[in-house]
Amino acid sequence: MSKQNAIQLSGVSKTFDGFKALSDADFTAKWGEVHALLGENGAGKSSLMNIVAGLYGPEGGSLFIDDNPVKLKGPKEAAKMGIGMVHQHFKLVMPFTVAENILLNLGHIQTAGLYRERLRRVSDDIRAMAKRIGFEIDPDTRVDQLSIAEQQRVEILKVLLAGAKVLILDEPTAVLTEEEAERLLTTVQGFAREGAAVILVTHKMNDVLRYADQVTIMRAGRTVKSLKPDSVSVDELIRLTVGESAPDQSATPGEREPGAPYLQVKGLTSTGPLRALNNLNLTLNQGEIYGLAGVGGNGQSELANALMGIPEPVEGQMEIVGEGDLADFDAARRRAIGIASIPADRYGAALAGPLSIADNYALGDIHSGRYGPFWYLKTRAIEADAAEAVRQFDVQGVRSLKQKAALLSGGNAQKLVIAREFKHPPRLVLAHSPSRGLDVKATEAVRDRLRAARDDGAAVLLISEDLDEVMAMADRIGVMSAGRIVAEFSQPADRQAIGQAMVNHV
Amino acid sequence: MDLITSWMGNIPEFAVPFALAALGLIITEKSGVLALGAEGLMLVGAVIGVGAALTFDNTAVALAIAMIAASIVSLLFALMVLVMRINQVISGLVLVFFCQGLTTLTGTLMGWTNQPVSGLGSIALWPLSELPYVGRFFIQNIVVYLVPLVFVFSVWALNRTTHGLRLRAVGENPQAADAAGISVLGYRLAAIVIGAALIGLAGAFIAVLSNKLWISNMTAGRGWIAVALVIFARWSPWKALAGALLFGCIEALIPQLAASGIKLPQYFVFMAPYAITLGVMVWVAVSKRDISSQPGALGAPFIREERT
Numbered sequence: 001m002s003k004q005n006a007i008q009l010s011g012v013s014k015t016f017d018g019f020k021a022l023s024d025a026d027f028t029a030k031w032g033e034v035h036a037l038l039g040e041n042g043a044g045k046s047s048l049m050n051i052v053a054g055l056y057g058p059e060g061g062s063l064f065i066d067d068n069p070v071k072l073k074g075p076k077e078a079a080k081m082g083i084g085m086v087h088q089h090f091k092l093v094m095p096f097t098v099a100e101n102i103l104l105n106l107g108h109i110q111t112a113g114l115y116r117e118r119l120r121r122v123s124d125d126i127r128a129m130a131k132r133i134g135f136e137i138d139p140d141t142r143v144d145q146l147s148i149a150e151q152q153r154v155e156i157l158k159v160l161l162a163g164a165k166v167l168i169l170d171e172p173t174a175v176l177t178e179e180e181a182e183r184l185l186t187t188v189q190g191f192a193r194e195g196a197a198v199i200l201v202t203h204k205m206n207d208v209l210r211y212a213d214q215v216t217i218m219r220a221g222r223t224v225k226s227l228k229p230d231s232v233s234v235d236e237l238i239r240l241t242v243g244e245s246a247p248d249q250s251a252t253p254g255e256r257e258p259g260a261p262y263l264q265v266k267g268l269t270s271t272g273p274l275r276a277l278n279n280l281n282l283t284l285n286q287g288e289i290y291g292l293a294g295v296g297g298n299g300q301s302e303l304a305n306a307l308m309g310i311p312e313p314v315e316g317q318m319e320i321v322g323e324g325d326l327a328d329f330d331a332a333r334r335r336a337i338g339i340a341s342i343p344a345d346r347y348g349a350a351l352a353g354p355l356s357i358a359d360n361y362a363l364g365d366i367h368s369g370r371y372g373p374f375w376y377l378k379t380r381a382i383e384a385d386a387a388e389a390v391r392q393f394d395v396q397g398v399r400s401l402k403q404k405a406a407l408l409s410g411g412n413a414q415k416l417v418i419a420r421e422f423k424h425p426p427r428l429v430l431a432h433s434p435s436r437g438l439d440v441k442a443t444e445a446v447r448d449r450l451r452a453a454r455d456d457g458a459a460v461l462l463i464s465e466d467l468d469e470v471m472a473m474a475d476r477i478g479v480m481s482a483g484r485i486v487a488e489f490s491q492p493a494d495r496q497a498i499g500q501a502m503v504n505h506v
Numbered sequence: 507m508d509l510i511t512s513w514m515g516n517i518p519e520f521a522v523p524f525a526l527a528a529l530g531l532i533i534t535e536k537s538g539v540l541a542l543g544a545e546g547l548m549l550v551g552a553v554i555g556v557g558a559a560l561t562f563d564n565t566a567v568a569l570a571i572a573m574i575a576a577s578i579v580s581l582l583f584a585l586m587v588l589v590m591r592i593n594q595v596i597s598g599l600v601l602v603f604f605c606q607g608l609t610t611l612t613g614t615l616m617g618w619t620n621q622p623v624s625g626l627g628s629i630a631l632w633p634l635s636e637l638p639y640v641g642r643f644f645i646q647n648i649v650v651y652l653v654p655l656v657f658v659f660s661v662w663a664l665n666r667t668t669h670g671l672r673l674r675a676v677g678e679n680p681q682a683a684d685a686a687g688i689s690v691l692g693y694r695l696a697a698i699v700i701g702a703a704l705i706g707l708a709g710a711f712i713a714v715l716s717n718k719l720w721i722s723n724m725t726a727g728r729g730w731i732a733v734a735l736v737i738f739a740r741w742s743p744w745k746a747l748a749g750a751l752l753f754g755c756i757e758a759l760i761p762q763l764a765a766s767g768i769k770l771p772q773y774f775v776f777m778a779p780y781a782i783t784l785g786v787m788v789w790v791a792v793s794k795r796d797i798s799s800q801p802g803a804l805g806a807p808f809i810r811e812e813r814t
């Protein structure tokens with residue numbers, strides 16, 4: 001196939017109640033290439049791609065598909081033109097099975113047959129495609145039973161099975177492990193070689209250099225540059241994206257010797273039928289970052305839930321030395337002790353989306369009486385504190401403190417969560433994939449906070465499927481597999497050995 | 507003895523309107539639209555059913571017209587919640603009040619009030635109709651026998667067809683359904699209109715087939731009981747059918763008791779359905795059964811470009 005343009009956007013703008021998310025953006029992706037789209041959190045990458053997918057209507061400017069001007073009326077038309085998008089925030093119907101979700105997405109493809117038969121055919125297709133790209137997925141599982149990483153796979157399968165020729169992947173590897181990400185990106189690169197167009201929105205510079213044929217960089221709603229990645233270095237890409245040079249990513253183990261044990265988990269076992277946790281033992285010391293690595297779906301979410309007080313059927317001990325068992329504490333007690341939680345699902349578990357930014361920030365302290373007695377709320381105090389936090393933690397895209405928290409882009413939502421959790425110096429930090437989906441700058445900001453907490457003597461548990469992150473952050477590394485910790489390493493650790501431990505025990 | 511026999515005979519008459527209205531509500535609510543207007547739509551079905559029966563002297567035609575009329579009135583509700591995105595609770599209440607006024611006015615202006623209609627004859631389901639005690643349960647008009655079929659068809663359509671899958675998706679996660687190219691508003695409109703037709707039929711059943719006449723506000727809160735019934739049944743049609751039978755049993759018992767000479771305060775009789783509803787709701791709340799069966803997006807308006 002000749003290198004014609006698959007997608008071309010020119011002079012596209014988009015405003016959300018007065019806020020210019022896109023202004024005069026241009027973008028061109030060719031058939032047969034993997035095209036990376038880079039940019040800070042809130043730069044407008046998802047908005048731009050949502051326009052291509054027919055979800056957002058552009059204001060001004062024009063869209064060409066295969067060099068023909070088009071005006072998309074909706075996602076269905078976009079799908080008919082061969083455009084498929086894996087959204088950053090999954091578009092899955094939770095109580096439905098994998099197969100039902102995928103069948104739902106095949107509306108534009110006319111297939112005959114009875115419903116049961118079609119569902120069975122779809123299940124077969126899912127298994128075949130999953131095998132081809134090296135995923136493992138059971139088509140009959142309900143989506144709400146899957147981990148975030150597994151849900152991501154469903155999204156990817158959904159687009160592939162809908163027969164998309166233009167594949168838009170909005171941060172698809174954010175929740176995948178290295179091997180999974182590698183396999184996925186190699187697969188989509190293969191699709192590009194066969195003639196498809198792949199657009200890859202990402203924050204991972206290394207992926208850009210390895211897989212992309214072309215890269216476009218966005219800043220503040222504009223596309224500022226499009227170039228070939230082989231002509232630049234990682235540092236230069238970072239500078240173009242966030243306007244700064246690469247932050248230091250090397251490991252910085254604690255200055256001090258780790259202190260006394262603070263959290264002791266003993267024999268933690270799931271009581272549910274799945275046995276996601278199986279006799280897990282873990283000791284976390286004061287003044288250290290304990291990194292928990294492992295392939296996603298090995299019990300990390302369950303452990304995080306149990307520790308963070310999100311309902312999870314487990315038995316066993318989770319003792320805070322000198323305080324008692326974590327399972328007995330309510331949210332107020334947790335705050336009083338100084339436990340900071342950063343759950344993986346920031347929109348679902350960490351923020352109340354429809355509430356304002358200020359309210360979300362104040363929630364953590366509402367018990368303390370700082371914002372007034374139970375019958376009266378000092379809104380002015382709340383807003384003053386929130387404004388200060390937004391400034392200090394560099395939360396961007398805040399038009400007003402009264403704006404819904406759900407409107408924040410991923411990275412900025414996370415900064416808000418961290419601002420709230422770190423409002424008082426924590427003694428125990430529980431963080432699950434805290435930098436998922438964050439740009440380089442925001443990631444570094446989050447990591448700085450975790451390190452600072454550690455240096456102040458807090459015990460920090462970092463659960464992450466991203467081995468690079470664990471390597472860069474942790475003083476001690478545990479590898480989780482099949483619901484328990486199968487190996488522990490202290491820094492400087494051997495990356496190879498950790499990788500081995502992650503896969504060997506499955 | 508007689509008491510049980512005639513009680514059995516009356517149960518379907520009371521259970522069917524609950525069952526049809528609850529099914530209509532379930533279909534609408536599965537699409538994510540909170541439908542509180544059942545009481546109003548039942549009244550529309552009732553008055554138009556009687557009016558059509560008086561005009562055309564054909565019960566089947568009258569029932570069909572009643573269903574269509576309720577569907578047409580439901581378009582007003584659809585306009586409010588889908589296009590203007592007015593709060594669905596308020597829209598439902600407005601619909602009820604509007605219909606109460608409209609039907610009273612229509613009945614009076616057209617002179618349909620208290621005019622008897624012929625209804626439908628009973629068909630005995632031999633040999634079931636010969637059984638002791640429960641036999642009378644199986645001597646009913648044709649519509650009663652059709653109800654289980656309507657349920658079977660609806661359950662099949664909801665759970666075993668692509669359209670049903672899409673309708674449920676729209677009610678669970680409209681954003682996801684939209685991204686999959688499904689017309690959220692289209693499916694919600696269809697669900698409102700189809701649900702209204704069933705609710706209208708429930709009202710017409712009460713007026714044309716049970717009481718065989720129209721009196722202002724004759725549904726007397728049954729639409730509200732159906733709303734409670736749907737919650738009680740956790741949006742499952744079969745549980746709703748069972749619940750309708752249960753409520754029908756209780757409602758049918760009250761006139762029986764009165765007739766058999768047991769002295770009940772009149773207000774207790776009027777209050778009973780509501781008291782039962784309340785009891786059921788409390789029981790559901792206390793027993794904390796699986797709340798997740800409620801459609802995920804129930805009551806939430808859909809706007810494509812809005813982040814939630």
Ligand SMILES: Nc1ncnc2c1ncn2[C@@H]1O[C@H](COP(=O)(O)OP(=O)(O)OP(=O)(O)O)[C@@H](O)[C@H]1O
Pocket residue numbers: 016017021039040041042043044045046047048088396397407408409410411412437439811812813
């Ligand atoms: N539907 C919407 N309603 C209101 N504001 C929105 C909406 N979608 C995006 N925005 C705003 O537009 C800006 C760009 O958002 P967008 O999601 O496109 O950023 P992004 O580059 O994808 O960021 P991230 O890397 O965090 O995903 C943000 O400030 C965001 O708050």
Ligand SMILES: [Mg+2]
Pocket residue numbers: 045046047088170409410
């Ligand atoms: Mg984005």
